[in-house]
Amino acid sequence: MKIAVLGAGAWGTALAISACQNPLARHTVTLWARSAEQAAAMQAQRCNQRYLPDIPLPAELLLRADAPADLGELVAGQDLVIIGTPMSGLRQMLRDTAACTAPVAWLCKGFEPPDSMPYGLLAHEIRAQLATELIANEAAGYGVLSGPSFAQEVARGQPTALVAASARAEVRDALVAAFHSPSLRVYASDDVAGVEVGGAVKNVLAIATGLCDGLHLGLNARAALVTRGLAEMTRLGLALGARAETFMGLSGLGDLVLTATGDLSRNRQVGLLLAQGQTLQQAVSSLGHVAEGVYSARTVAQRADSLGVDMPITHSVVALLDGRIRPADAVASLMGRGPVPELT
Ligand SMILES: NC(=O)C1=CN([C@@H]2O[C@H](COP(=O)(O)OP(=O)(O)OC[C@H]3O[C@@H](n4cnc5c(N)ncnc54)[C@H](O)[C@@H]3O)[C@@H](O)[C@H]2O)C=CC1
Numbered sequence: 001m002k003i004a005v006l007g008a009g010a011w012g013t014a015l016a017i018s019a020c021q022n023p024l025a026r027h028t029v030t031l032w033a034r035s036a037e038q039a040a041a042m043q044a045q046r047c048n049q050r051y052l053p054d055i056p057l058p059a060e061l062l063l064r065a066d067a068p069a070d071l072g073e074l075v076a077g078q079d080l081v082i083i084g085t086p087m088s089g090l091r092q093m094l095r096d097t098a099a100c101t102a103p104v105a106w107l108c109k110g111f112e113p114p115d116s117m118p119y120g121l122l123a124h125e126i127r128a129q130l131a132t133e134l135i136a137n138e139a140a141g142y143g144v145l146s147g148p149s150f151a152q153e154v155a156r157g158q159p160t161a162l163v164a165a166s167a168r169a170e171v172r173d174a175l176v177a178a179f180h181s182p183s184l185r186v187y188a189s190d191d192v193a194g195v196e197v198g199g200a201v202k203n204v205l206a207i208a209t210g211l212c213d214g215l216h217l218g219l220n221a222r223a224a225l226v227t228r229g230l231a232e233m234t235r236l237g238l239a240l241g242a243r244a245e246t247f248m249g250l251s252g253l254g255d256l257v258l259t260a261t262g263d264l265s266r267n268r269q270v271g272l273l274l275a276q277g278q279t280l281q282q283a284v285s286s287l288g289h290v291a292e293g294v295y296s297a298r299t300v301a302q303r304a305d306s307l308g309v310d311m312p313i314t315h316s317v318v319a320l321l322d323g324r325i326r327p328a329d330a331v332a333s334l335m336g337r338g339p340v341p342e343l344t
């Protein structure tokens with residue numbers, strides 16, 4: 001297959017490496033960076049030192065840095081196009097690749113920060129909003145690739161399982177054909193909304209567990225946050241049209257456990273740094289990578305409110321990120337709530 005990965009951050013680069021080295025299929029993989037300087041540095045060093053240091057790029061991996069206006073030419077003739085930017089770049093990338101006649105799948109996990117809309121959108125909702133501009137892509141379809149996957153581990157070929165979700169079997173099949181390998185299992189799903197809600201909400205919850213661990217509240221507290229967080233995620237997902245079983249799968253429980261407990265998570269790191277007394281600005285800038293939960297938390301809370309969904313952990317994270325409460329107050333407000341049934 002000919003595969004273009006657009007976005008040379010940690011995750012786009014890791015998946016491009018993985019597809020390039022897939023022993024089950026011979027793919028021609030192109031990795032696109034929006035910065036010509038970054039592409040030139042990657043070409044010279046054969047490594048993405050800025051976003052995925054010390055991991056060599058396979059010799060066969062093609063590197064490009066076309067201007068956005070020229071992306072139509074890059075995606076023409078590809079069998080699969082992967083958008084690997086953060087959520088904030090997805091809308092523009094969809095527009096820049098409007099001429100694409102191959103399936104398009106995105107990797108980003110979050111809600112688009114609200115702009116002109118009353119609240120931010122999930123990726124497939126953005127795609128639906130742009131449908132009239134993306135006529136060329138309509139026949140090929142779109143999907144999302146998600147699940148518990150730290151970029152560094154995938155790039156090193158460590159065992160990982162992902163989920164490829166699309167309403168269209170051809171898109172799911174294309175994602176499996178591109179990425180399924182002896183080190184990377186790719187499961188298929190048709191629950192796009194469920195997979196996207198899981199990926200977005202787990203980032204907010206990872207900020208919460210980072211805080212919890214940074215404040216040394218104990219393992220019981222972390223397990224409680226993960227479990228009650230999963231309940232919040234599921235409630236929101238059901239209200240947005242997802243299926244409950246999806247939240248027990250790779251993009252739900254799987255990614256929540258990984259991100260909430262694994263120190264490679266940038267969202268968890270934000271929580272740990274806030275617990276140490278850093279400001280949000282300090283925490284975010286020290287990462288050098290995107291932490292989507294910081295930008296999605298308010299939208300998760302707004303959408304939950306608009307749908308009448310109770311998400312107390314998310315609301316505490318938002319209050320903390322907004323500087324309205326201190327970490328200790330967040331704990332007190334969560335623990336001070338009245339008793340409720342476990343299953344609602
Ligand atoms: N790093 C990881 O382990 C994983 C990340 N993800 C998701 O993938 C997405 C990308 O994450 P990373 O690659 O880790 O981020 P990163 O912070 O490592 O890199 C972001 C990349 O996107 C580019 N970028 C930023 N804003 C852009 C815009 N507006 N338009 C075009 N390009 C833009 C940057 O130049 C950079 O190349 C996020 O939504 C993240 O949640 C999903 C699974 C694993």
Ligand SMILES: O=C(CO)COP(=O)(O)O
Nearest residue numbers: 147148149150265266267
């Ligand atoms: O999505 C991820 C793992 O599946 C990466 O999480 P972070 O963005 O918190 O690093």
